[in-house]
Amino acid sequence: MNIPKLPIGKYVDLFVEFLNDRLLGFFNWIGNVIETFNDVLVSLMLFIPSLLFAVIVAGIAYWTSRKWGLTIFTLIGLLLIINLGYWEQTIDTLALVLTAVIISIILGIPLGIWSSQSDRASGIISPVLDFMQTMPAFVYLIPSILFFGIGVVPGIIASVIFAMPPTIRLTNLGIRQVPEDLVEASNAFGSTTSQKLFKVQLPLAMGTIMAGINQSIMLALSMVVIASLVGAPGLGVEVYRAVQRIEVGLGFESGLAIVILAIILDRITQNLKPGKKG
Helix, strand or coil: CCCCCCHHHHHHHHHHHHHHCHHHHHHHHHHHHHHHHHHHHHHHHHCCCCHHHHHHHHHHHHHHHHHHHHHHHHHHHHHHHHCCHHHHHHHHHHHHHHHHHHHHHHHHHHHHHHHCCCCHHHHHHHHHHHHHHHHHHHHHHHHHHHHHHCCHHHHHHHHHHHHHHHHHHHHHHHHHCCCCCHHHHHCCCCCCCCHHHHHHHHHHHHHHHHHHHHHHHHHCCCCHHHCCCCCCHHHHHHHHHHHHHHHHHHHHHHHHHHHHHHHHHHHHHHCCCCCCCC
């Protein structure tokens, strides 16, 4: 018995074409804003001499952790990247990750707050987040290229889609885990919904929210190689080139630079959590 194939792919293609036809101007505007912001980040970070930048980041590592081990690792790791000749690629990667994470925070925290305040909203958003996290990241590149063309923007968009769910989930979780007696106490004192949210729930949930942001940073960084497939600059380009040419040494060096950057970002953001510093 032959069962006719459901034309899901055809309907998806028609929907994407519809969006591209009706919202082309909007997509162009969004792409220009994201690309400009990313370019400004790259220009600002490259304006700082590489050695001074390494010292500044090491200082941030010490300020957030008060640990000399992390500070020394940060400084030596960045000096190694400079020595290997991957500094500009590292800055491109860092700008891509920061842009994707900033967008994830701008979109993700309000959605997480909404989910925490409404069970209906949570019931709608949670399956969407499951879909975003389980769909292979390569699939996001196809419509991103159609909407935004080749370059850094589709890489950032794909990174945002892939990296945003932890920020939404853990914002929702953190607010819901605020002790009920504290919420009742704020109600007893006549707090409005916004006062209760900003003065009680969000401050107490900040540790969990920062954990979500930390995970989003790591997921965005894991997308740098995939983003290189659509023309995004950075260390991912070097890894992709090494794979194409089967150059183990080049792949190891560029991969090592990504690992160093990942460890530095992970440790700094972990120590930004309330109660972690000191």
